Amino acid sequence: MDRNQFICDFATMSSKLDFEDEILSTGSKIYYISCYAEENQEKFVREFDEILTKGYDVVHIHTKQWKSCLVEKMCKNHQIPKVIVHAHSTGFDNGNPINRKKEEQLHENVKQSFRESLATDFWACSKTAANFLFGKQISENRIKIMPNAIEIEKFAFNPQIRDVYRRKYGLDNYYVIGHVGRFEYQKNHHFLINLFYEILNEIDNAKLILLGDGKLYNEVKLQTQKLKIEEKVLFLGKRDDINNWYQAMDVFCLPSRFEGLPISVIEAQASGLPCICSNSISPEVKIGKNVSLLPLEKKKWIHKICEVSKLERIDNRLELDMAGYNIQTQIKVLEDLYKNCKMRASS
Structure with a gap:
């Protein structure tokens, strides 16, 4: 201002x-x-x-x-x-x-x-x-x-940054499912971890990256250990380079129980990612063509995640700008x- x-x-x-x-x-x-x-x-x-x-x-x-x-x-x-x-x-x-x-x-x-x-x-x-x-x-x-407006260009897709991050963190040959959010009841991490456990039966080279912290952080980490998938999940904590992590992802998932208007989905759309979100989220979040709102049913999420794995990124910057973001x-x-x-x- x-x-x-x-x-x-x-x-x-x-x-x-x-x-x-x-x-x-x-x-x-x-x-x-x-x-x-x-x-x-x-x-x-x-x-x-x-x-x-x-x-x-x-x-x-x-x-x-x-x-x-x-x-x-x-x-x-x-x-x-x-x-x-x-x-x-x-x-x-x-x-x-x-x-x-x-x-x-x-x-x-x-x-x-x-x-x-x-x-x-x-x-x-x-x-x-x-x-x-x-x-x-x-x-x-x-x-x-x-x-909930953002710096659209800051999150725009950058293949150079994608290559650097994927190489640095050993993600080159993986299908990367990403999530950004506090480890709290609202964000529904337990659903996401159980979903990812089943996704591995369909996409064996999948990896899940989680950005954020919160009071359920250790509880969710323990859940991955009980399912013996801890080596497939990266807990990255609170970061100031989230815009770069969107570049490393292949799909963004947000299974929240509720949301006002999640900025993370706006940011993910700015980076051109396919976004799969719960239908409990405000429908106004669906700005570009690559956002799906689904009920919290694992079979539907698994089908959609496999389906979007074949899609290319979409440049949504103009749509976001026109929508006031x-x-x-x-x-x-x-x-x-x-x-x-x-x-x-x-x-």
């Missing part, structure tokens, strides 16, 4: 942001809030209230699910000119079914109490995410879909929306 016009600070309950150094180098601030409101509401209110006294024109709230409307109410009390509630998910990332049901009930209760008067803008990464967070509480014409275009859209607030605040 144009730093001559905008100063963007960040408030988070995370212990550390991935791009902390880069953020701080631009002159932005990061406020680390020490607890969630449901853990210690008094402390949370005190810390967030202090942030709101800094005189911000916009508070942009990125939301997965409802636990309360506390932040929105605090922003209203501080008369923040523009309060954006931005929906990013369509489910509950909790592997415990009892706790997941509790989260669902709380979410629905809070959603029913949410009103348009608590914010000025209502955004979502997809229509499915909008319905999940806002339901009938917010008029459809008040909701703006904001695509170019970060350079979306930055301008975001700046205009933010500037609209500044004009109203000063009028």
Whole structure:
């Protein structure tokens, strides 16, 4: 964003942001809030209230699910000119079914109490995410879909990088199935590992590469050992060269239980990969011709993975650009929306 016009600070309950150094180098601030409101509401209110006294024109709230409307109410009390509630998910990332049901009930209760008067803008990464967070509480014409945009050219297919990575990691003669995602309930790694175990009966030179980390990392690793396929699976952890790893893949798989709009599938399409995803994912993710949305049935996934092994990559860059997934275009859209607030605040 144009730093001559905008100063963007960040408030988070995370212990550390991935791009902390880069953020701080631009002159932005990061406020680390020490607890969630449901853990210690008094402390949370005190810390967030202090942030709101800094005189911000916009508070942009990125939301997965409802636990309360506390932040929105605090922003209203501080008369923040523009309060954006931005929906990013369509489910509950909790592997415990009892706790997941509790989260669902709380979410629905809070959603029913949410009103348009608590914010000025209502955004979502997809229509499915909008319905999940806002339901009938917010008029459809008040909701703006904001695509999860990327640097398209950064992910464009590069045969030289493909050759380097495949040679370096011993993948030259393998059919490489790739996945990018946190090791959490939502991403459904156990399905992917069981699927890959059966794929090896059809494609004996297949390899699976997994990028990401998370609390289920060791559990999934143990699963590959029990199936005696650990030598066929590469656990690559959290990486800053993910764009290059897409080049090394032959197909991208995302069997998520739910998603708002997965950036990984946008990135994979930018690299021209065939993408096979669960049909629980927002259908808006299907931009190019090489995306398949399937039910979580192993036979159908095996058939499709074998089928796409014969396909060439497709250049989807124009389609992604036209659909609004170019970060350079979306930055301008975001700046205009933010500037609209500044004009109203000063009028």
